[in-house]
Amino acid sequence: MPKQHAEYNNAKTERVSTFYTKLKETAVSSTGVFDSASAGAFIADAQSLSASITGVEVPEDLQILFDESGDGRTGIAGAILDGAAFYEAEHGVEPTADVLQWAIHQAYATSESARSKYKLDSASNLAHDPMSLQQNRAVISITAAMAEAIPVANYLPADIGSNEAPLVIVSHEAGSTFGHYGAGDLMDGVLSGRAYTSAQRTHLLKRTGDDFGGKVTPIQLTADTCDQDAPSAKLLKGRTIIYINGLPVAKETSADAPASASPISGYVRLGGTLFTVSGSMNSDTGAVKVTTVPALPANTPVIAEAVIDFENNKGIIPIVNTIATRFILRASPWKANAFVSTDSQTQMANEIGLNPMGESMLAIRNQFANERHYQVLEKAARIGANNAMVWDFKWDTQGLEKTRAQIWQDGSCILGAASQQMAEDTMDHGITHLYVSKKMAAMLLGLPSTLFTPSGVTARPGIYRVGRLFGLYEVYYSPRIVDVDHKTSRIICIGRSTQVARNPFVLGDAVAPMLINMNADEDQRYKQGFYARNFTAVNPHLPSAMGCAVIDVINLD
Numbered sequence: 402m403p404k405q406h407a408e409y410n411n412a413k414t415e416r417v418s419t420f421y422t423k424l425k426e427t428a429v430s431s432t433g434v435f436d437s438a439s440a441g442a443f444i445a446d447a448q449s450l451s452a453s454i455t456g457v458e459v460p461e462d463l464q465i466l467f468d469e470s471g472d473g474r475t476g477i478a479g480a481i482l483d484g485a486a487f488y489e490a491e492h493g494v495e496p497t498a499d500v501l502q503w504a505i506h507q508a509y510a511t512s513e514s515a516r517s518k519y520k521l522d523s524a525s526n527l528a529h530d531p532m533s534l535q536q537n538r539a540v541i542s543i544t545a546a547m548a549e550a551i552p553v554a555n556y557l558p559a560d561i562g563s564n565e566a567p568l569v570i571v572s573h574e575a576g577s578t579f580g581h582y583g584a585g586d587l588m589d590g591v592l593s594g595r596a597y598t599s600a601q602r603t604h605l606l607k608r609t610g611d612d613f614g615g616k617v618t619p620i621q622l623t624a625d626t627c628d629q630d631a632p633s634a635k636l637l638k639g640r641t642i643i644y645i646n647g648l649p650v651a652k653e654t655s656a657d658a659p660a661s662a663s664p665i666s667g668y669v670r671l672g673g674t675l676f677t678v679s680g681s682m683n684s685d686t687g688a689v690k691v692t693t694v695p696a697l698p699a700n701t702p703v704i705a706e707a708v709i710d711f712e713n714n715k716g717i718i719p720i721v722n723t724i725a726t727r728f729i730l731r732a733s734p735w736k737a738n739a740f741v742s743t744d745s746q747t748q749m750a751n752e753i754g755l756n757p758m759g760e761s762m763l764a765i766r767n768q769f770a771n772e773r774h775y776q777v778l779e780k781a782a783r784i785g786a787n788n789a790m791v792w793d794f795k796w797d798t799q800g801l802e803k804t805r806a807q808i809w810q811d812g813s814c815i816l817g818a819a820s821q822q823m824a825e826d827t828m829d830h831g832i833t834h835l836y837v838s839k840k841m842a843a844m845l846l847g848l849p850s851t852l853f854t855p856s857g858v859t860a861r862p863g864i865y866r867v868g869r870l871f872g873l874y875e876v877y878y879s880p881r882i883v884d885v886d887h888k889t890s891r892i893i894c895i896g897r898s899t900q901v902a903r904n905p906f907v908l909g910d911a912v913a914p915m916l917i918n919m920n921a922d923e924d925q926r927y928k929q930g931f932y933a934r935n936f937t938a939v940n941p942h943l944p945s946a947m948g949c950a951v952i953d954v955i956n957l958d
Contacts, residue, residue, distance in 0.1 A: 590828020647702075766931070787947060
């Protein structure tokens with residue numbers, strides 16, 4: 402399975418990526434078997450030797466877990482690798498470092514260091530249950546986090562004390578008004594590539610009778626026009642070129658002529674007629690004059706191209722600014738309780754070997770994970786209205802002439818158009834993931850292998866990966882949100898960026914999901930509480946949040 406290419410703006414996330422890569426290289430054999438001895442030796446070296454020697458640094462949260470767990474270090478390392486393997490089996494790619502960092506942060510919340518620092522213990526008003534680190538708590542936290550990870554989200558470890566997580570978006574903008582940009586204009590995505598750093602400027606000359614004239618200035622309004630009201634700038638002498646019908650036909654003939662009237666000459670043959678071109682360029686003001694003999698046909702474009710003299714225009718060199726915008730995301734609590742009486746506990750345990758409290762807690766944890774995933778899809782459907790398309794499947798007519806595979810092949814242009822629009826809106830990426838209904842999933846599974854590659858994941862009642870469409874899109878089944886009616890189905894399209902901070906959804910946990918044991922009440926019922934504190938947010942950077950689209954497929958039957 403391929404490893405996702407990702408770019409990280411956070412040094413801590415980079416360290417997690419490096420540590421995981423080295424751990425996997427060292428502790429997993431060519432057959433995929435975990436070697437605990439090699440893992441233990443790797444961790445010992447990483448902890449005792451400097452990063453300059455080993456080339457790897459143990460992430461801070463993981464270092465605390467290793468220190469507190471003692472001999473349990475290899476178990477925690479194994480949990481990281483097992484969790485990553487499970488993620489890869491479920492989603493077809495290795496987890497990115499932000500997912501690994503998030504899982505490690507969840508395990509850190511079980512440590513005594515976190516609990517003593519932020520008073521995260523299972524105290525009730527009657528008793529206190531000290532919870533120093535046990536290896537199984539960290540292992541379960543890591544593996545559960547990886548199992549619950551949502552493939553289209555970016556994960557941030559939130560501070561346990563403040564409930565906040567910073568999200569930093571790096572963008573680039575013009576630092577001066579020059580070329581095709583004003584000061585402060587963004588230079589990313591589709592906004593990149595207009596005239597700015599180049600010294601060349603072009604201007605479509607205005608026709609007056611048989612003459613053409615205009616002024617080349619530093620400010621380029623369009624690809625063919627300069628701002629005629631902009632301040633003049635000195636130009637390089639002898640570098641002006643005149644284009645007629647897009648062809649270079651004349652140029653300045655002398656670099657030694659006076660700056661105020663450097664001559665232009667040349668010729669061009671159009672439709673069998675030879676036209677002589679003459680004129681002048683004022684390299685101090687940028688003023689250009691051109692005349693042709695005979696007169697050019699009406700609507701013939703004449704463009705002057707000149708070169709700005711950076712050396713003789715003080716302070717004119719353009720500036721590019723890198724801007725880091727910081728957003729703060731805040732966590733909120735999730736809570737649930739489960740009760741069981743002594744009678745129920747003993748009866749169920751004796752008769753069917755079932756622990757009702759454990760089953761209740763598993764159900765709560767499953768509800769918690771599914772709830773977050775569906776929240777993301779609900780948010781994606783709302784955002785996708787900004788990039789919504791309708792695909793008319795026309796099965797009642799096209800089905801008479803084509804197979805479903807042929808119609809799907811034709812429909813690739815709909816996905817491609819939505820993906821390109823997303824790339825332009827986000828200034829970063831197009832569609833990577835699709836969520837579909839059971840009807841669409843079944844249809845895709847019937848397509849030939851040239852169009853669709855099944856994931857091999859067994860069908861289940863919740864969200865799961867169905868396969869890969871056109872070699873580009875990871876397809877997931879969703880029981881909810883995507884069904885409309887028997888003839889219409891909705892595809893929710895989401896793009897996952899290679900820059901983790903640019904994903905449309907950002908998730909994080911200040912307090913990892915935890916279970917709290919409580920004393921029996923007056924009715925002899927025992928209680929366990931589920932608690933988590935996290936955020937499931939749309940990316941506050943609006944271009945990044947635009948990484949969603951909706952395609953309504955109509956007339957399926």
